[in-house]
Amino acid sequence: MPYTLANLTELTEEIKKSRFIVKAAPITTADQAMQFIDHVSDPNATHNCWAWKIGQQYRFNDDGEPTSTAGRPILSAIEGQDCDQVVVVVIRYFGGIKLGTGGLIRAYGGSASHCLQQAELIELITRIPLQFHCYYNEWPIIENRLKELDAIIENQEFDAEGVKVDIAITKDKLQHLQKSISDITRGRVVIEL
Known part of the structure; x- marks a missing residue:
């Protein structure tokens, strides 16, 4: 390391x-x-x-x-x-x-x-930059999950429908994050690398 x-x-x-x-x-x-x-x-x-x-x-x-x-x-x-x-x-x-x-x-x-x-x-901890967009009602739950996974929220942009978020997370927690966001949003949100 x-x-x-x-x-x-x-x-x-x-x-x-x-x-x-x-x-x-x-x-x-x-x-x-x-x-x-x-x-x-x-x-x-x-x-x-x-x-x-x-x-x-x-x-x-x-x-x-x-x-x-x-x-x-x-x-x-x-x-x-x-x-x-x-x-x-x-x-x-x-x-x-x-x-x-x-x-x-x-x-x-x-x-x-x-x-x-x-x-x-x-x-030095290597983190992967990710981006996704979620609805306002999903954001508090996702934000808590990000904190649990030690993700770094690098940027948030609020628009008419919800929040566009740029984050960075360690590779070992990526799969868990993807599953969590998929569960919270019922598969609607796709994380972009």
């Missing part, structure tokens, strides 16, 4: 006199990731390397370090901690000792991993 961060998490590590400052945050869009990266990056640092992941989308950047020695290991740390909807920036202040390719991979990946390990995580 994937996790995201509850809030901003920071960690500082010193590796062979280089200082690595890790900042990780929850995100839901690529724009949020880029804004966070721009906000926390230090122009005075030697390198501001980063990675983010949202579902199947991801990006990473080595910011001048040798190819795939910083951004890729940070992304691997995100995936290794089973995180999603997360951005991680590792700010490096060079301390005078070269780490070599393997050392850079271990430093960036390890510091990102340590930061995520200490972070407060929230389980």
